[in-house]
Amino acid sequence: MTPSQTLQGASPPTTLPSAAAGPVPSHHHRQFEVMGAQHRAEGTRFMVWAPNARSVAVVGAFNGWKAQPLQRLQDGSGRWGATIAGPAPGDCYKYRIQGADGQTVDKADPYALRCEHPPGTASVVWDLQYEWNDHAWMAARGKRQSQASAMSIYEVHLGSWQRADDGKFLNYREIGRRLAAHCQALGFTHVELMPITEHPFYGSWGYQTTGYYAPTARYGAPQDLMAMVDALHQSGIGVILDWVASHFPSDAFALARFDGTELYEHADPRLGFHPQWNSLIFNYGRYEVRDFLISNAVFWLEKYHFDAIRVDAVASMLYLDFAREPGQWLPNPEGGNRNHEAVAFLQDLNRSVYGQFPDVHVMAEESTAWPGVTRPVHDAGLGFGMKWNMGWMNDTLRYVARPHFFRKWHGDDIRFSAVYAFDENFILPLSHDEVVYGKGSLLERQPGDEWQCFAGLRALYGYMWTHPGKKLLFMGGEFAEPREWHHERTLDWPLWQLPAHAGVARWIADLNAAYRRVPALHATDFEHGSFGWAPLQPGDPTVLAFLRRGSDGATVVSITNMTPAVHHAMRIGLPHAGPWHEILNSDAAVYGGSGVGNLGVLQAAAEPLAGQPASATLTLPPLATLVLCDRPIDSFPPILPGAPSNALQP
Known part of the structure; x- marks a missing residue:
């Protein structure tokens, strides 16, 4: 399925599914209390x-x-x-x-609370006593991560983010202290941890789970992980767990053929074996298996205070023929390819989680046109709170990899996401999957010379942070990591000393500060009427200009130039006359740009343009994003504690 096909026919956005999910099903979704x-x-x-x-x-x-x-x-x-x-x-x-x-x-x-350090495979008797100090965060969590709130997510692989000077893994506690300081400095609202459940093969990044109820011992004890979450919460940062319920490895010591039969998996490999990952597929038709998994989600949210779970590879669960050739799969009773048992499981999962934790989120990594992923279960949806926008990611990265000269013939690629931007409650992901297996880093994707590569990356981030949808960026992207990610080495932290890389980090910090402070950039992420294209004269397919309307009545205009050509005396249609403040400009010298801009403010006159009652003339810098607002930045209330105090300069 092509990126342009992935999201057509999806369902309208909804409010929080927890508000309309119905009662918690009468299943045993707290098995960890007895098992x-x-x-x-x-x-x-x-x-x-x-x-x-x-x-x-x-x-x-x-x-x-x-x-x-x-x-x-x-x-x-x-x-x-x-x-x-x-x-x-x-x-x-x-x-x-x-x-x-x-x-x-x-x-x-299967229910072990702790596992032996790999390569050991034994379970460990443990208790989970811990004195939490995140009461303020937990009390305000529902408001701070509502669907109308800003969510800027920093995705992290703990073993390769940072390590000790001798190359050994850091403890969860130390990682927590460092992550809290880093995310505060850059203004991220959440951290998403790639799977930290125990896994025997480090190179699986945690996606081949064997200890579903145990955090990996590579980074410490269960209480160390709790202390890490606690520290992040006390710093005003939410924590999301990447959760794998789509498949499990066939290691003999774990779930496979647990009692001498295919207990957790299907006996028929056309249902029970995943050819893409060489792993086994859960039998969602067994209520004991459903209870095992749903209890697991509840366990992490309750015992470890996680604020959301991101469900991995949902498409592989929904489709019986996922990654299979003809003859390698069995159709459902109607002869189709939909896995009815997996659908029921996901609906059950979301009803149970939102019923017990109405202030958390369940997020779907789902890459197809399945309708109603974020629609409530009682309205025939799957009941997720948010969904990764894989169509936006694929189209955008394909577009920005094109040489600048050829982009003018592919404007529809970069604009197509506006067609379906409000069909689901979307997160815009630039995740780990986009910087591995020969794809190169985000910086490497950019065409042109070194200056153009950095400028293009800043422009991409500006477009992303102003586009409807919550944000997710994989570690290293915040300072333009030049190398493709590998789990066996840490990020190239010394690059922060170089002006070009430090400029990208400053740009991310200022984007996050504006995103969190200005309601037009986050409060209406899932409201269709809040977005509109802004007309330009002369028109140019490589210039993107759109309006975002906030719940407070303020309006923001985002303008991105996707080529190195400076546009002088370009007119833009605006909703009203008066001053429009240039609150962000990725071409500013402080970010490593050329310094082209509009001296901080534009004066719009009552001169209509293409349906807009007013217009202004601007200078558009090369490979840059400008963000205009009809109010000065210091007129907005300050952001919640935990964000940098000096990131955004009025």
Whole structure:
């Protein structure tokens, strides 16, 4: 499916799904309260689901790795359990399962709260006692991350963002301190963590999860992760968890053939095997599997205070033929390619999460034309709060990679997103997926000489930050990382000493400050009537000009020049006469630009242009974004605590 096809036919935007999602389903979406290793004063209660097993025992450090049997519960649930004296927090253990096939295998606990440091694969008895200090954040969270609020998300891979001087991983606590300072300095409102659930293969970036309830031990203990989230919250920064419910690896110690049968996955590989990722697919038709996953989402939101989950690879869940050739998949009962069981699971997930946590978000990475991803479940939608705009990302990056001279023939590519910008509640993502596997960095995508590459990147960010939709930028993009990302090395932090890179970072900080301060840039991100194209004379397909109308009555105009040519005496149609303040200019010298601009203000006269009652004449810098506002920047209320105080200069 081409990027231009991805979002056609999507559904109208909605309000917060939590407000209309209906009651929480009467399923057991808190399995973590009874399953796994529950450490108590009288002993540790072990509970595991293995309905087809012949026998189940616990082996661990506390019993010399000798089997202590569990008893099958007589309630028909297929669970095995027992309370065992002796296990203490920190003790490793596994379940020794004789499966229905007669084979005996040692399995990690699917509900383990902590896992052994890789390459070890044992589960660890643990408790999650922690004294939180983020009460102010949690009390105000609903307001601070409502759909009418600014959301500027910094995506991070913890193992390659920063490391210690000796190359070792930092602890969650230290990462939290550094991330909080970094995001405050640049004005990001949220951090999105690439998957931090335990995974045996570091090179999977966390997307091959084996410990669904355990944060990876590479960066510390569970309480260290809590302290990291706590520190970010105390700095006014929300935290989003990248969550993988679409597939899991086939490692013998984990979920695969857990009780000697295909328990969590499908038996038929046409339903249960993912050829693209060489992994297994959850059987969403089993209520125990749905409960395992939905309980997992609830667990992270409750126990670790995450503010949102981003559901990975939703399209792979929705379509039975995703990444498959004919003959490699089974149609649904109607003969189609929609996975009805996955749809029901996602609807159940969103009802449950929003029912229990009305102030969080569930975000979908969904790349197709599936209708109503962010429509409430009771209105036949999937019930997500937001969706990644993959169509915008693909069209935009394809456009900016073109040589400047050829861009005039491809104006529809860069403008097409306005056709569907309000069909869903969109996030504009420039994520990790766009700077790996030979794609190059965002800076490398830009054509031209070195100055033009930096200017083009600043123009791209200006266009992105003023376009309708919340924002997401992968780490390194904020200072124009020149190399493609690799998980085995950290970002090139010394580049901050160079003026061109420091200029991009300053531009990001000022974009974030204006974005958060001016309601026209965020409060109406999902309201169709808030956007309109601004007419230009002379017209030029490489110049983008549009208006954003705020909930407070103020209007912002964004103008982006996608070529190195300076436009003198260009007229732009405006909603009214009077002063229009140039609140941002990516070509300013402080960002590394050439210094072309309009001396801070334009005077619009009552001279109509193409349907607008007024117009003004401006100078448009090369490869640059100008942002005009009909009010001075200091007339807007200050932004919430946690953002830089000096990022935006009036």
